[in-house]
Each structure stands twice: as structure tokens, then as C-alpha cells.
Amino acid sequence: MCGPQDRREQQGPQLNTSVPTKHQAGKNPTAEKLLDAASELMIERASIEVSLSDIAQKSGVNAALVKYHFGNKDGLLLALLARDAATETSQLEYLLAQKITPTEKLRLHIGGIIRAYRQFPYMNRLIHYLLHESTAEAADEVSKFFVAPLFDFHRRLLAEGIKAGEFRKVDPVLFYTSLIGACDHLFFGRHAMSRAVGVGPVTEQVCRDYIKHMEALILGGMLAPSKAAAAAS
Numbered sequence: 528m529c530g531p532q533d534r535r536e537q538q539g540p541q542l543n544t545s546v547p548t549k550h551q552a553g554k555n556p557t558a559e560k561l562l563d564a565a566s567e568l569m570i571e572r573a574s575i576e577v578s579l580s581d582i583a584q585k586s587g588v589n590a591a592l593v594k595y596h597f598g599n600k601d602g603l604l605l606a607l608l609a610r611d612a613a614t615e616t617s618q619l620e621y622l623l624a625q626k627i628t629p630t631e632k633l634r635l636h637i638g639g640i641i642r643a644y645r646q647f648p649y650m651n652r653l654i655h656y657l658l659h660e661s662t663a664e665a666a667d668e669v670s671k672f673f674v675a676p677l678f679d680f681h682r683r684l685l686a687e688g689i690k691a692g693e694f695r696k697v698d699p700v701l702f703y704t705s706l707i708g709a710c711d712h713l714f715f716g717r718h719a720m721s722r723a724v725g726v727g728p729v730t731e732q733v734c735r736d737y738i739k740h741m742e743a744l745i746l747g748g749m750l751a752p753s754k755a756a757a758a759a760s
Contacts, residue, residue, distance in 0.1 A: 557596065558596040558597070560586040560588050561583075562610060565582050565607050566607060568582060570647075570649065573649075574652075601657070604657060604661075608654065608669065609668070611647045615639070618639065619676060619677070620680075622635060622636060622680075623680065628693060629684060629688035629694065630746065632684055633746065634746065637706065638742075644713070645734050648714055651711045654669060658670075677703070678703050681706070682699040685699055692751055693750060693751060695749065695750070695751050697749060706741075706745065709744075713737055714729060
């Protein structure tokens with residue numbers, strides 16, 4: 528999942544750090560239908576600009592129930608992002624606890640986070656919208672369930688790698704900005720790049736190539752001098 532086939536074969540079974548296509552049903556099946564419909568429409572249209580009437584029609588649920596379950600459309604979008612991010616963030620503790628090197632944990636995380644963005648291509652747009660264009664309350668919630676857990680994972684993984692002598696000293700804020708910014712821009716900036724240089728959509732092959740590129744780019748700058756020399760040899 529996080530690199531070429533030959534590396535997977537050499538390393539044995541890989542951790543599943545990607546978000547599954549379907550989530551387990553929540554406590555309320557009507558609310559889940561609305562979330563599923565919104566997700567499917569955003570993927571189909573490659574846009575977060577979907578109306579409540581479209582969501583209602585897609586789900587077979589009365590649009591008035593959006594207010595009952597989520598308060599308003601932004602409440603639905605916030606719930607959708609929280610649901611989609613939950614599986615990815617829940618994997619962080621599991622990954623950190625594995626009996627593998629910090630370098631391999633980081634390698635798996637790079638692949639997992641990029642594939643999460645591809646699994647839900649609207650995720651980055653929802654994050655931007657809810658952080659910058661919705662309410663302060665929505666921005667606070669996104670920070671709590673997405674930004675804070677991810678940053679805390681990075682902070683602890685970096686500390687583990689530094690202690691093990693595998694990573695050079697790296698500022699967690701700068702690292703978070705570099706990795707998440709690079710993952711985000713692959714999708715968020717793709718439209719501008721397609722107009723400027725004619726690149727196509729983010730296919731599975733593009734995703735695999737980007738994972739390899741980010742592994743080389745980040746690990747090449749992260750590894751302590753002795754580890755970098757060993758990796759290059």
C-alpha cells in the first residue's frame with residue numbers, strides 16, 4: 528500500500544492505513560444515508576458545491592431532516608468530514624504502537640495519508656471550507672478532530688525517531704506543514720496545474736508515483752546522516 532510491489536513482498540504484510548470506501552453505519556441510519564449521499568455526490572461532481580435538495584434526492588430522505596440531524600448544511604459537511612477523518616486518525620495510535628522502526632512508521636504514514644486524500648478527494652476542500660469560510664465553531668471542531676490528532680502523532684513519531692537516532696532534529700510544525708501541505712496540494716492545486724501544464728487527474732498510478740516521490744523527498748531530508756548514508760548505499 529505504501530510503496531512498490533517488490534518492497535511489499537520484501538517486508539511482508541503491510542498495515543492498512545488507508546480509509547475504507549464504506550464506513551460502518553452510525554447509530555442513526557437516516558443520518559448515515561444523508562452523509563453517504565453527500566459523499567457520493569461530491570465524488571461524482573468533483574466539487575463540494577452540492578445542494579440539500581440534491582443530497583435529499585440522492586439519499587431518498589426528506590431535506591428537512593438535514594436540520595433535524597445536523598442543524599444545517601455546514602453541520603452536515605462537518606459531520607461528513609469528521610466521519611471520513613475518523614478512520615485515518617484512529618489508525619495513528621495503532622501505527623505508533625507497532626514494533627517497527629520509526630522510519631518505517633513514517634513511510635507507512637506518508638502512503639496512508641496520501642491514499643486517504645485520494646479515497647475522499649473532496650476532503651481537502653471541506654477542510655479549507657470549514658476552516659476558513661464557515662463558522663468559528665466549525666473551524667474549532669476541525670482543529671480538534673483532524674489537525675490536533677495528526678499534529679500530535681507527528682510530534683511523537685518525530686521524537687521517537689530522534690531518540691532512536693534515525694531522524695535529525697525536525698520542528699513538528701514545519702514537518703506537519705510540509706507533509707500535509709504536499710498531500711493537500713496534489714489535489715487542491717491539481718485544477719490549476721491541469722490548466723497550466725496539462726496534467727491529468729490523480730489516478731492510481733499518479734498516487735503510487737507521488738507516494739514514492741514523497742517518501743524519497745521527506746525521508747531524504749529527515750534521516751540522520753548515518754541513516755541517510757546507509758539508505759543510499
